[in-house]
Amino acid sequence: MVILETKDLSYSYPDGTVALKGLNFKAEEGEMIAILGPNGAGKSTTFLHFNGILKPSSGKVFLKGKPISYDNKSLLNVRKTVGIVFQNPDDQLFAPTVEQDVAFGPMNLGFSKEDVEKKVKEALKAVSMEGFEKKPPHHLSGGQKKRIAIAGILAMNPEIIVLDEPTTGLDPLGASQIMKLLYELNKKGITIIISTHDVDLVPVYASKVYLLSNGKIIMGGTPKEIFSNPKIVRNANLRLPRVAHLIELLEKEDNLGIKIGYTIGEARQNIKEFIQGG
Ligand SMILES: Nc1ncnc2c1ncn2[C@@H]1O[C@H](COP(=O)(O)OP(=O)(O)OP(=O)(O)O)[C@@H](O)[C@H]1O
Numbered sequence: 001m002v003i004l005e006t007k008d009l010s011y012s013y014p015d016g017t018v019a020l021k022g023l024n025f026k027a028e029e030g031e032m033i034a035i036l037g038p039n040g041a042g043k044s045t046t047f048l049h050f051n052g053i054l055k056p057s058s059g060k061v062f063l064k065g066k067p068i069s070y071d072n073k074s075l076l077n078v079r080k081t082v083g084i085v086f087q088n089p090d091d092q093l094f095a096p097t098v099e100q101d102v103a104f105g106p107m108n109l110g111f112s113k114e115d116v117e118k119k120v121k122e123a124l125k126a127v128s129m130e131g132f133e134k135k136p137p138h139h140l141s142g143g144q145k146k147r148i149a150i151a152g153i154l155a156m157n158p159e160i161i162v163l164d165e166p167t168t169g170l171d172p173l174g175a176s177q178i179m180k181l182l183y184e185l186n187k188k189g190i191t192i193i194i195s196t197h198d199v200d201l202v203p204v205y206a207s208k209v210y211l212l213s214n215g216k217i218i219m220g221g222t223p224k225e226i227f228s229n230p231k232i233v234r235n236a237n238l239r240l241p242r243v244a245h246l247i248e249l250l251e252k253e254d255n256l257g258i259k260i261g262y263t264i265g266e267a268r269q270n271i272k273e274f275i276q277g278g
Helices: 043-050 074-082 096-107 113-124 142-154 172-187 224-225 232-234 242-252 264-277
Strands: 002-011 018-028 030-036 056-063 082-085 160-166 190-196 208-213 218-219
Touching: 002 043, 002 190, 018 043, 018 190, 030 172, 043 082, 043 160, 043 190, 074 160, 082 142, 096 142, 113 242, 142 160, 142 172, 160 172, 172 190, 172 224, 190 218, 208 224, 208 232, 224 232, 224 242, 242 264
Parallel strands: 030 190, 030 208, 082 160, 160 190
Antiparallel strands: 002 018, 002 056, 208 218
16 A cells, blocks of 8 residues: 655745655555655655645645645644654754653643553663663763654654654664664554665665655665666765675676675675686
């Protein structure tokens, strides 16, 4: 089932900046999608349309096949279904303690005190942040803040979580831990949509990739389909995953004929096969 879709979505900011120019995006239920695009391509603007924070200048956003309406009641429903985690957790975390922060969403949705407590507990467990309940969010590290921001969204039981550059500002271990957490949430059935510049992590975790450039989707497909078009990727000011670039050089410059791989695991296998075959 197509769970989230935009059709010819265009958006201009009040100062006249044209950020989106007829964007067509589709997410199937249960997918883990990465939107790749250079700075200013329109990723954050797209995400703000996914849960109705911005209203299209033209075109439409469809949630479970129905166009989003922008009255308060419909928007509440949209925000229950689509949770958004902003790029900077400081834009999201504001309560004096972690548990109050995570409780904010379910409390606003009208859950009972007992249910809220249960949801906070479950959400903190899911992001491995039990024991941090009484800490002020501003005393946490960047990676921990990201986890708490994700817990705050999880506590509302969303069907879709949209995360704007979830690995930005994290060290390599923190970045791969966040990606693993998102992968696990996806395996539990939550549709995950992230924006990122981190092309090395994309083929490891994403089932589908959209390339966004200049307010438009220029290509969509599996990581393999996207990265086997290095010209398009580079024209959008992005690059291949490092490991794919290395094999590309070995193949094109050194004529070694190794099958291209997009993750370390794939590349390792292909190099072993090449050595054994030669
Ligand atoms: N509040 C705003 N007012 C006016 N223009 C804006 C505003 N926010 C973003 N823009 C412009 O809209 C375009 C798309 O910006 P957006 O933040 O969506 O890109 P992005 O792909 O998320 O970029 P980045 O990777 O740098 O976060 C850019 O030209 C940007 O300058």
